[in-house]
Amino acid sequence: MKIGRFVQALLPEIIEYCEQKSHNEFGRLCDADYSKRNFNLNFPFLVPIISIPSDLSKRYWTQVYMVRGQTVRACSQWFEKDAAYFVKYLKRIGVDYDLFKLESELLESRTKPLHELSATPARANSRYRGNAIGNAQNLLVRNILSNLGTEQFSEEDWQATKSYFNHQCAYCGRSKELVIEHAIPINKVYLGEHRLGNLVPSCRECNSAKASKDFRDFLEGHDEKIAAIEAYMEEKNYVPLENNEQVSRILEMAYREVGTVLSDI
Ligand SMILES: [Zn+2]
Secondary structure, eight states: OOHHHHHHHHHHHHHHIIIIIOSSHHHHHTOHHHHHHHHOOSSOSEEEGGGOOTTTGGGBOSOOEEETTEEEEEBOOOOGGGHHHHHHHHHHHTOOOOHHHHHHHHHHHHHSOHHHHTTSOHHHHTTOGGGHHHHHHHHHHHHHHHHHSSSOOOHHHHHHHHHHTTTSOTTTOOOSOEEEEESSOSSTTTOOOSSTTTEEEEEHHHHHHHTTSOHHHHTTTOHHHHHHHHHHHHHTTOOOOTTOHHHHHHHHHHHHHHHHHHHHO
């Protein structure tokens, strides 16, 4: 497998690592020295799209990713001889991969008709160029919603949130490894935001089972758990945007606009 393809196939895992496991890794991946040391890249591995100088644009893949409220692109300037750097990095951050599976997914993405690609689950979509437009639309919505709150969700907030929930999953109550979960999903239907009050600790199982459901739908029948999350939101003054028709309309418009612009390219 070509190094570029390999990096692209594993980018979603690296981004998940930045989102869920390390608060500092995203900043480091945007740093030129860190990227040189860890990947032998001559440019920062990730760069927020708002700060890409136009002369560097061609050194970054066009696919965009959402990391910690920012829309980024990844450096495409990889050399085959440097694959070992990337493999070593994956090992260090604990990303497992199955080269055979990656190869076959890649092959499938080339042979499958487009309509089948868009029916694949959201997480897998990021690996396929075929659904880049849908991705860009959802990313834009996520980006707008993430930036609506002026507050940033800091490492300190995350520690406080976990301790508020007694270091247990807000959904099933188990004490397991916890990841950051948006109780109200960040999308144009539910209008959740990435800020204090809407972020709750969740175990990985609940996090993936809940997917893009609202926490009240996911917890249907568990009224106490719903009430606990609602009480937490209230304590943190988090007022959900869900009934805000104006915001919904703006997002819907932006969503359609991106679709139109990208289909013309
Ligand atoms: Zn759980």
